[in-house]
Amino acid sequence: MRHPGLKVRMAVSGVVLFAFYAGLVTVLEPLADLPILVGLTLLFVAGQYKFGKWMAVRSVGGEEFPREEYPEIAAEFDRLCAEMGVEDTKLLIGQMGVPNAFAVGRKGAGVVVVSDTLLELLETDELAGVLAHELAHVKNRDSIVMLLGQSVATLVSMFVFFVIALADDSIVGSLIGWVLSIIVNAVVMIFVLAISRYREYVADDDAAAYTDDPEALARALVKINEVGHHEQAPDVDDRVGALCIFGGKRGLLSILFATHPPMEKRVAKLAPQLLG
Template sequence: MRTLTRRMLWTLLLLLAVDIAVVATAAVLLTPWLAPVRDAVAAHLPFGGASARIAWWVAVLAPALVAFVWAQLRYTRAQTMAEVDARIVGPEEYPALHERVQRLAQLADLTPPRIAVADADVPNSFAIGTLGGATVVVSEGLLATLGGDELDAVLAHELMHVANRDATVMTLASFLPSLTNGEYDPLDDLLPGGSGSRYALGLVALGFAYVCSARVLAAPVGSLSFTLGFLFLFAVTVLFGGVALGVFTAPVVVLGRSLSRAREFAADRSAAQLTGDPAALVEALETLEGNDERPGTDKRTAYAGVRGLCFLPHGFDTAASSDSLSIDTRSHPPTAERIERLQSVARSLETGSV
């Protein structure tokens, strides 16, 4: 458990450092268009020189960093649930499922999380953690495939992710990879009206940037040379912004992969101790690993969005998808190794050494 806590701490520190780097890079890239605003603010400050520049950067970076972190906390949960077509369900709709989660949460001395059910035949589950509370997501396929002690074991596994707080860390860590892969688009949440409102916002932003470019381009506004200069500046900004985002995402993926493997082992062990029945979790793993509904392509090496959070690495897809970039990292430990460790826990429970 100390290893998991240490990796969670390093992951959180890295996420904070990457968030600062992303916001700072965006601010630098946008400097040509923010120059008029900067000059207007500097004109009203009681001091100038280096102090004014520092004050400007603090005024830009601080709220931008807060907004960026808020976006991670606010949208990752909603987008992840939307990706698997999951919805929050109440006890009147799934009474047996709620009873199981309530009973296991009481055993673990946890506040019962929200429960969501995904409309998917692939049997799988995951836990999402935010500052507003946790949500355990299970698929219809999981409820149809498992029952009794096996289902209890999987639910206990997800609750242990909540108890260990690694669900929150992994939820945050999934934001940048999903953003880089194109699996997550913040504009879908900010502008739910569809592509029309997005195009309108894009045109307004482009017009604003065009006018503000007069501060850095010597040609007359509206002239051909001015327009070509603006297009070049805009293209360079987008290109370097995309490259920088990919570079900043890479260490998050690598450290997230390491945390993901450690957290699966820790959740398996804690769930086995909670239920007192490691064999049930072993049987669940064997049943789900051999299920006909799982994809033909093993996605254990694809750390992206939902798949990095799931009980088993194939996510909720019934077939391999090639529509988006997959970052080639191993997000889950091999199922055989998980089973071997659970058998070790079972022997420890039998001898009373746990």
């Protein structure tokens, strides 16, 4: 079994998230029948999945990849899709402000988006590594746990806010509810973020295996990191930051709640000679 560590982490996080959800349902059950609560939750998660996928692509102006302009890249993408068993994945191009790429969806309905600046920055072999990394996320289905985690965190935090706000409809009560909802959301998301960082290492490993060129991906990461941390570079949009191969600049708070491991550690695992 490839990447048992990721599967174990996904299973453990799934159990923890289900416990949060079960606790919420237990509290709400006196207000509505259990089948209704479960049905509403499924509709909420499905809606978040569809809307989140659509919003991520829309937020960067994603459109069909210009295959005629970049035939080598298009051919490499098709080859990787076939080898990794994700043939139905679409390739789009978007504007992200910095060289970047992200994947949304699952096997059979995946989408990979690359920024126009990424095409200008990387060589073909380096770009192939990035594409393989994003396809690995689709293949491993790790974005599903991310989605469930975000959905449960949103549900629980909304519940906390409305309970406190309804109990005390003053401005102070609403403010307290808002602060506590943020804290609860952060607590739930800790479990999701742990997987988010680990899944980047797994996707790097898969990309190195399918391209048989770990150094090319490492070089790509170094270039993306250098450009992304330039003083004039815009930060990565929060709506797609957790999905991207480069998570954005790091302040103290973003380090504590980072969606990505440090780029230096990723490069060290792929091609330590580049850090020498």
